[in-house]
Amino acid sequence: MDTLDPLRDTKTVLLTTFRRDGTPVATPVSIAFDGERAFFRTWHKAYKVRRLRTNPAVEVAPATLRGEPTGPPIAARTRLLDGDEARLAARALARRHRFLQALLVPLAHRVMRYRTLHYELYAAS
Numbered sequence: 001m002d003t004l005d006p007l008r009d010t011k012t013v014l015l016t017t018f019r020r021d022g023t024p025v026a027t028p029v030s031i032a033f034d035g036e037r038a039f040f041r042t043w044h045k046a047y048k049v050r051r052l053r054t055n056p057a058v059e060v061a062p063a064t065l066r067g068e069p070t071g072p073p074i075a076a077r078t079r080l081l082d083g084d085e086a087r088l089a090a091r092a093l094a095r096r097h098r099f100l101q102a103l104l105v106p107l108a109h110r111v112m113r114y115r116t117l118h119y120e121l122y123a124a125s
Contacts, residue, residue: 002120003074003076003123004038004060004074004076004119004123006062006071006074007031007038007060007062008072009062009071010031010062010071011030011031011042011065011075011089011096011097012024012028012029012030012031012062012063012064012065012067013028013031013060013061013062013063014027014028014060014061014063014067014068014069014073015027015028015029015040015048015100016057016058016060016061016073017048017051017052017055017058017061018051018057018058019051020045020055024059025047025048025051026067027032027039027048027067028064028065028066028067029041029042029061030093030096030097031060031096031121032089032092032093032095032096032097033092033096034039034089034091034092037072037088037092037120038118038120038122039073039081039088039089039093039118039119039120039121040091040093040118040121041090041116041117041118041119042104042116042117042119043088043112043114043115043116043117044116044117045114049117050095052078052119055082056074056077056078056098057075057076057077058075058076058077058078058080058099058121059073059074059075059076060073060074060121061073061074071087073086074123075124076120076121076122076123076124077122077123077124078119078120078121078122079119079120080107080117080118080119081118081119081120084107085118085120086109086117088119089119089120090116090118093118119122
């Protein structure tokens, strides 16, 4: 059993990244799966991007849209995607969240001139 399986039934997870001093910062993000792979996206100027660049170790927990955890956190790691992998992640997110991630978020990123970054989420070893 994949350790990210408890996240399959939720559309939003609470992603906890860590500052350099170890302080946790939790942010709700949309999640989507393609087979065994889990994905989320953000924009290039989000503070979590800097934290992920420094430390790809995260915790994820199933959550409500507002970021209230509904289950226990799972230790995981992230990997920034590009090219075909990023397109695969974008398609998976668009399929799972038809209005929010297929229409609203891409439009907002274009209007704000944000570069969209896609990440893969995988179980920590």
